Amino acid sequence: MSKKILVLDDNRDILDIVNEVLSYENFEVRTTSTSTNILQMARDYSPDLMILDYLLSDGNGGEICKQIKADKTLSHIPVIIFSAYINRNVDYPSFGCEAVIPKPFDLNELVDQVNNLIAQN
Template sequence: MTKKVFIFDDNRDILELCTLILEGAGYETKTSCTSNDIVSQISTFEPDLILMDNWLPDVGGIEATQELKKHPKYKNIPVVYFSANNDIKTLAETAGAESFLSKPFDIEELEEKVVSLIGR
């Protein structure tokens, strides 16, 4: 079965880039520019992994990730937090994310991170 990745980022270029990379690597993807109502957004797609940007309008990445991690059904979905913030490790820890990726990221680095968390 194809693994699914949900990408949250308010930057369309990043969404397109991640979609190209991950679909090229054989994953199914879905994207969103906001993390509002994160539980209802992911419930229709049920991803194996979530890529979460830090700066999102309305509900930020930290708040959305924390909300997800409190949810009994979705709390075990690994979240990769990604941001250009220098303090990304602390942000990811605060959010409760399993991993993080600094922007700008390398294509191979993104693929390796996803594969290491959910396989092919």
């Protein structure tokens, strides 16, 4: 059975690339460009891993990660945060994420991080 990944990014091009790469790696991928109802989407989809963009047009991936980790039905899900703002003194671990990948990102690094986190979970 394929492992499921839920990806939130407001950039459609990034969603398309991540979807293509992870689908090629035999993951079942669901993407969304809006943070509206993301927690309910996660509950309904039951992903094995979530990838969140840090800076969204309608929210903040760090704050969404905190909500995921505070929710007893979702807190076990590993979270990767994508960010183009790595050097802006943001304390990413304080959000509870398991990994941070800087944008632009290397596709091999993304696949490696996803495989490592899913294997640990």
